[in-house]
Amino acid sequence: MSTSTLPNTVGIGLKAQHYQCILEQRPTLGWFEIHPENYMGNGGLPHKYLTQIAQHYPLSMHGVGMSLGSTEGIASEHLNALKNVVERYQPAQVSEHLAWSHHQGIYLNDLLPLPYTRESLAIITRNIHHVQDVLARPILIENPSAYLGFNHNDMDEPHFLSEIVKTTGCGLLLDVNNVYVSATNQGFDPTHYIEQLPLDAVGEIHLAGHTTQHVEGDILLIDDHGSAVTDDVWALYEVTLQKLKRPTAVLIEWDTNIPALDVLLHEASLAQQLLLTHNSHQGVA
């Protein structure tokens, strides 16, 4: 079951350098995504601008610090801080990652991978249940971009995600760029990966740029959210829309080397055109 209440249109990430431009121009755009970790202070300019922008656009809160894969459970301080931001701004959607970043009081500020075992599945589902109970709403979980594979996996990523969805009732945030990056780095077929997912649970799609590194003759893609969406990822986005057979919320992610607002709006309009084209073919636009 989809848990998305965001409009089925394209949004972009909200960046501090664009606050004023957005309020002056009020661009035509479906919604904005924020990282709640940037709004956990008590007051000041970030809250002033976010309050004003939230009066004109729906918000999606995309967390990066919950560490759902932590063996020690969820840091209550962080969960309480998220609950405060969620209550203050009432976002249309809350999402997090299939990853961990917190261990024994150390926060590593990266979306770290986990082996897909029965043991890790039990831990992450317990953590997701806890977050959803405290927030009193379902969340979406995003597939990671992977640089490493693990010998002791009991299942592949689509099956691990399917089990999580089945057990916790959470939705899926399908990051098409991450699928492409992981498929290249791990040598699997991205279309087959997408076919294996419980697509009914997808409540949002992410699109982003990546960079290419060469490691001893092999290609290693790095998911750095610092450039335009590549042609291969646009193609995989179209494949995804065909398989999804319905419109959904789509985000253009661009978090480093942040360009002018117009560049982001242009990427958003490309994503929106494809969203409309695919759904008019299927008669559900």
Added chain:
Amino acid sequence: MDYSQWQHAFTQSLLGTLNKELSDTFSSKHKQQRFAVYQNNVFHSLGNALADLYPTVKKLVGEDFFTATAGIYLREHPPSQAAMVHFGQDFPQFLRSFEHTQTMPFLADTAALEVARQLAYHAADETALTGAEVSRFTPQELENASLILHSSVQMLYSDYTIFSIWQDNQEKSLSQTKETIDINEPQWLLIVRPEYELNMFSVDEGTYLFFEALRQQSSVSAALTTALGCDGFDPSSAISLAVQHGFLAHIIINSGE
């Protein structure tokens, strides 16, 4: 290794070097290079966050030195939580004892100034008292009153001229007189953000002590008595600074004599 031990080994390897037992669990080729992507992400993202928090320190020591120092600091003091408002606040203490910055004794206090600005910037919003609101009270009432400082107020003392050093390193600074600053002069600083604009003042010792006493909720008369011991303290200018620049949030009138 169970999952918990594996996660521990992953964390230790990120902060140090890749552990053999952990790397044996990786199925990919080029294990070291692929693991290094995660390691780079951790140190690059946290290093950038630290540079955002300490732009003046970065400017004073230069980019390469800052990046190297950040790497050592982050390994010794990794952050404990994801909310960036709490990140990196013990960097001034680290710099105070870091062997390679001992030739710049003002650096730790400059970092402390940048933390204080950050705290003021993210402090809870609160409406400051206006001059008109304060003038409704009689001089007698005010003398016995406690003045509660605005939630954004930060106070800082240094043996070095950190306010001047900070000012000289702002992009907007027009000053071309960097070499004329005598850094070995004490400075007392007050920071306040009554609405959205942050203001910083370099004040005399008496004014600083007056504000310090107010912060401890002494009555105005007791705060003035504390400060009057300092040379050149001017009570009326200290009070007018507090009122005109939004340093005050509430007045508590203490009844009786």
